[in-house]
Amino acid sequence: MSLKNFSELFVDLDSSNSTNNKIEVLKNYFLSNDPIDNSWAIYLLTGKSNRRFISGRYLKNLFSQIYEYPEWLIDTCYLKVGDSAEVITLLLKNKTNSIKKKLSNISLNELLSKTIPDLSKLNDKEKNFKIKNMWETLPEDNHLIFNKILTGTFRVGVSIGLITKSISKLINIDEEIISHRLMGNFEPSIESYKFLVNKNINLQELNSKPFPFLLANNIEDKIFKDSINDFQFEWKYDGIRLQLIKRLGNVSLWTRGQELVNESFPELVKKMSHIKDDFVLDGELLVWNFNKQIAYDFSLLQKRINRKSPTRSIQIKYPIIFIAYDLLEINGRDIREIKLENRRIELEKYFSKWQIKTENNISDIFKICDLIFPKDWPEALTYKEKSRENNTEGLIIKKKTSIYSSGRKKGIWWKYKVDPLQLDAVLIYAKGGSGRRAGLYTDYSFALWKDQELIKFASAYSGLTNIEINELDKWIRKNTIEKFGPVRSLKPEMVFEISFEKIQISKRHKSGIAVRFPRITKWRKDKKIDDADSLENAYKLMKKIS
Amino acid sequence: MRTKQEYLIRYKDGDLYCELADIWIDPSKPVKKALITHAHFDHFTFGCEEYISTKETAILLKERVGDNIKIKTFEYGEEFKINGINISFHPSGHILGSSQIRFIFAEEKWLISGDFKLQKDETCKQYEIVKTDYLISECTFGLPIFKWDESNKIANDISKWITNSPEKTSLLFCYSLGKAQRLINEISQTNFKGNIYSHSSIYKMNNSYKKLGIDITDTIKIENKKKIDELKGSLILLPPSLSKGSYLKNFKNIQTAFASGWMSIRALRKRSGYDKGFPISDHADWDGILEVVKKSEAKNVFFHHGDSEALTKFLVEKESINVLFFGK
Numbered sequence: 001m002s003l004k005n006f007s008e009l010f011v012d013l014d015s016s017n018s019t020n021n022k023i024e025v026l027k028n029y030f031l032s033n034d035p036i037d038n039s040w041a042i043y044l045l046t047g048k049s050n051r052r053f054i055s056g057r058y059l060k061n062l063f064s065q066i067y068e069y070p071e072w073l074i075d076t077c078y079l080k081v082g083d084s085a086e087v088i089t090l091l092l093k094n095k096t097n098s099i100k101k102k103l104s105n106i107s108l109n110e111l112l113s114k115t116i117p118d119l120s121k122l123n124d125k126e127k128n129f130k131i132k133n134m135w136e137t138l139p140e141d142n143h144l145i146f147n148k149i150l151t152g153t154f155r156v157g158v159s160i161g162l163i164t165k166s167i168s169k170l171i172n173i174d175e176e177i178i179s180h181r182l183m184g185n186f187e188p189s190i191e192s193y194k195f196l197v198n199k200n201i202n203l204q205e206l207n208s209k210p211f212p213f214l215l216a217n218n219i220e221d222k223i224f225k226d227s228i229n230d231f232q233f234e235w236k237y238d239g240i241r242l243q244l245i246k247r248l249g250n251v252s253l254w255t256r257g258q259e260l261v262n263e264s265f266p267e268l269v270k271k272m273s274h275i276k277d278d279f280v281l282d283g284e285l286l287v288w289n290f291n292k293q294i295a296y297d298f299s300l301l302q303k304r305i306n307r308k309s310p311t312r313s314i315q316i317k318y319p320i321i322f323i324a325y326d327l328l329e330i331n332g333r334d335i336r337e338i339k340l341e342n343r344r345i346e347l348e349k350y351f352s353k354w355q356i357k358t359e360n361n362i363s364d365i366f367k368i369c370d371l372i373f374p375k376d377w378p379e380a381l382t383y384k385e386k387s388r389e390n391n392t393e394g395l396i397i398k399k400k401t402s403i404y405s406s407g408r409k410k411g412i413w414w415k416y417k418v419d420p421l422q423l424d425a426v427l428i429y430a431k432g433g434s435g436r437r438a439g440l441y442t443d444y445s446f447a448l449w450k451d452q453e454l455i456k457f458a459s460a461y462s463g464l465t466n467i468e469i470n471e472l473d474k475w476i477r478k479n480t481i482e483k484f485g486p487v488r489s490l491k492p493e494m495v496f497e498i499s500f501e502k503i504q505i506s507k508r509h510k511s512g513i514a515v516r517f518p519r520i521t522k523w524r525k526d527k528k529i530d531d532a533d534s535l536e537n538a539y540k541l542m543k544k545i546s
Numbered sequence: 547m548r549t550k551q552e553y554l555i556r557y558k559d560g561d562l563y564c565e566l567a568d569i570w571i572d573p574s575k576p577v578k579k580a581l582i583t584h585a586h587f588d589h590f591t592f593g594c595e596e597y598i599s600t601k602e603t604a605i606l607l608k609e610r611v612g613d614n615i616k617i618k619t620f621e622y623g624e625e626f627k628i629n630g631i632n633i634s635f636h637p638s639g640h641i642l643g644s645s646q647i648r649f650i651f652a653e654e655k656w657l658i659s660g661d662f663k664l665q666k667d668e669t670c671k672q673y674e675i676v677k678t679d680y681l682i683s684e685c686t687f688g689l690p691i692f693k694w695d696e697s698n699k700i701a702n703d704i705s706k707w708i709t710n711s712p713e714k715t716s717l718l719f720c721y722s723l724g725k726a727q728r729l730i731n732e733i734s735q736t737n738f739k740g741n742i743y744s745h746s747s748i749y750k751m752n753n754s755y756k757k758l759g760i761d762i763t764d765t766i767k768i769e770n771k772k773k774i775d776e777l778k779g780s781l782i783l784l785p786p787s788l789s790k791g792s793y794l795k796n797f798k799n800i801q802t803a804f805a806s807g808w809m810s811i812r813a814l815r816k817r818s819g820y821d822k823g824f825p826i827s828d829h830a831d832w833d834g835i836l837e838v839v840k841k842s843e844a845k846n847v848f849f850h851h852g853d854s855e856a857l858t859k860f861l862v863e864k865e866s867i868n869v870l871f872f873g874k
Contacts, residue, residue, distance in 0.1 A: 014812070015815075015821055015822040015823075016821060017821055018821075069690075070860070070863065070864075072859070073690065073856055073859075073860060076689065076855070076856045077689050077690060077691045077856075080689060080691065080811065081691060081811055081812075081813065082813050083812070083813070086811075086812055087691060090690075090691035090692075090693070090810065090811075091690055091691060093693040094690055094693045094832075094833065451792070452791070452792030452795050453791075453792060478817070479817075481790075491790070491819070492790070493819075
């Protein structure tokens with residue numbers, strides 16, 4: 001199997017925005033290539049190959065030397081392209097076209113297991129000769145891959161999740177199992193690929209599987225007719241929902257998106273494995289302010305989510321905590337059919353046992369959620385209103401007699417979020433600021449959807465940090481559609497959470513509404529413009545509060 | 547050495563201007579007399595008293611903006627005189643009717659390249675090498691990272707892109723005038739045998755080309771009410787202005803691509819928001835610009851429309867050609 005197939009895979013993945021499409025493309029690649037090449041492909045695509053064999057600078061110098069090309073010219077090109085490997089690839093088009101040598105049909109395996117690692121055994125002269133020879137014998141389509149692997153800059157928009165899904169589809173086995181198999185150090189080999197696509201599931205794999213999550217519904221008025229004593233009240237944290245599983249001594253952390261995130265939170269895995277019992281806990285992962293005993297903002301958690309094997313200093317800078325609110329299984333006994341109030345008793349019982357009996361202190365990373373005990377519904381409302389103070393989103397209200405079923409079943413768990421005078425809007429215009437903010441685009445206009453059109457509804461100046469302002473400014477300059485004097489119209493792409501004090505009808509605005517004191521409360525990088533709110537939502541909000 | 551004011555052609559208020567003939571080249575604001583190199587809108591402005599262009603450019607312009615303009619036309623190579631200056635149009639290979647403009651005064655030759663390309667394009671006349679003393683050249687793609695593939699290779703890539711997703715409707719965005727017609731003819735020679743649809747703005751230009759005797763493969767004009775099934779596996783050509791906004795909601799299950807020279811850079815490709823980019827251009831690449839500079843035998847070169855720094859330095863260092871600056 002040749003490198004060419006992998007180059008084609010790269011181009012296909014790189015030029016597709018559709019997840020389904022990418023899964024299909026990956027599946028077909030795995031079907032039509034050798035196990036060994038497949039294992040290398042997975043290794044590369046999951047970003048495990050970031051070793052730099054030679055630097056971008058070295059590559060540029062070498063090109064300049066071989067083809068008598070002025071270095072300043074390569075540097076000028078670099079400014080436009082922003083990637084050494086790609087610059088050299090584009091420049092090679094000009095050079096290798098005219099050189100007619102027999103083209104090499106090297107396999108991905110040979111390139112990665114031999115040709116490239118062997119470079120480090122050569123002296124500079126031999127190394128340069130080898131690279132030149134590769135440039136002149138590799139088919140043009142393979143240059144980018146080659147240069148990127150050389151410089152350790154191979155990256156493409158494929159997540160482990162995508163690989164997991166495509167393998168799962170390929171062999172028709174649950175994604176959780178594949179996730180588990182992909183955990184840890186994936187070393188490319190025939191065996192590692194065969195293990196991945198093995199159709200027989202072993203016991204340990206089965207043991208790591210999470211239960212389907214029980215989800216909360218938005219609160220409905222009818223609940224206020226019920227007795228307050230029927231319910232258990234908890235704060236609603238804005239973190240990552242996790243099932244923390246320990247079975248047969250192995251700990252696995254599962255998100256609601258069926259992602260295994262052990263590698264991102266190794267300190268939690270380690271601590272929890274000291275506990276003697278086996279269990280399945282349902283809870284929330286947060287970055288925790290241990291002084292104030294409240295959660296930090298979700299944005300800090302984001303710094304941890306996508307970072308595998310975080311360094312010690314990252315672990316200290318963004319300390320995490322797992323707050324358990326439910327116990328689903330204990331020492332192999334599934335207790336989901338037991339009433340919530342009794343599960344809570346079990347949870348408390350085991351937690352205090354673990355606190356005392358576990359060798360290492362676990363309470364610096366694991367606790368169970370505090371309960372709130374409002375006397376009546378008006379007091380529950382007061383608690384909800386106060387939730388902003390402790391960085392929670394409101395209340396979760398759970399029926400004490402409920403069992404842990406799956407999915408979003410009504411009448412079991414309710415979420416009672418603090419009334420947000422908030423809308424997610426799309427940034428459409430920016431205007432230059434003045435004074436301290438001169439030279440930066442700091443005055444923004446935001447829009448909401450009306451059918452398929454974005455209608456401006458508010459302007460805001462405050463709420464972003466200086467770092468965010470700089471970042472956004474750069475983005476604005478690159479994504480301007482048109483300039484009208486100091487104002488730029490922008491490519492609709494960025495979504496922000498806009499908070500305000502009041503919302504009312506206004507004939508003066510095209511949107512038909514006016515908001516008071518609008519400010520940016522969150523840069524929603526996790527949202528696409530299609531996720532932004534519509535004007536209709538704004539009208540609903542207005543109705544709701546009046 | 548002469549001062550800027552003494553050049554036959556110079557910049558005035560950001561546009562190319564020949565004072566002796568009191569004539570402007572592709573002016574950006576209304577003037578008395580304007581030479582128009584080709585019919586793209588960024589080279590044309592309303593309100594000039596008189597326009598002068600090739601016959602094809604004049605017809606294309608009138609199709610686009612109406613008959614309400616006064617245009618005098620000349621054939622390629624036909625010389626005409628204004629205030630003692632001999633002026634003539636020569637094919638520039640950019641689009642149908644596009645031209646370089648040569649000025650001869652007191653045995654001194656000046657050549658304005660206009661937008662040009664050297665690549666083969668059967669929808670317009672091939673670029674003609676014209677010798678000159680002074681060359682004013684465009685340099686939109688004035689870096690060596692730009693090296694165009696043969697257009698039939700790109701057309702084959704496009705064909706593969708469509709046929710690999712037979713369940714999808716493929717939307718290819720490209721400029722309505724020139725690029726679209728070139729692509730239609732190239733793509734119809736590939737293995738792709740499905741339907742090609744044109745947006746009305748493109749369809750109109752296809753007809754204009756046909757009227758001017760250029761053989762453009764027939765396409766179907768796209769109607770808003772087309773059935774989704776009918777479009778599956780087809781190619782639809784659209785102007786880039788429709789790529790953002792609600793127009794795309796007319797289609798289901800689409801894949802999008804943009805045909806432009808800029809698409810050879812991955813970062814631009816990613817940022818463009820299209821699924822795919824096909825690097826094909828109606829401008830010259832780096833080698834093309836260098837070839838024209840050399841073959842024109844110009845001793846003095848000016849660059850405009852692009853980043854000229856790298857080209858300038860390269861020509862001065864490597865080819866010892868005098869590269870001059872207008873100043874704006």
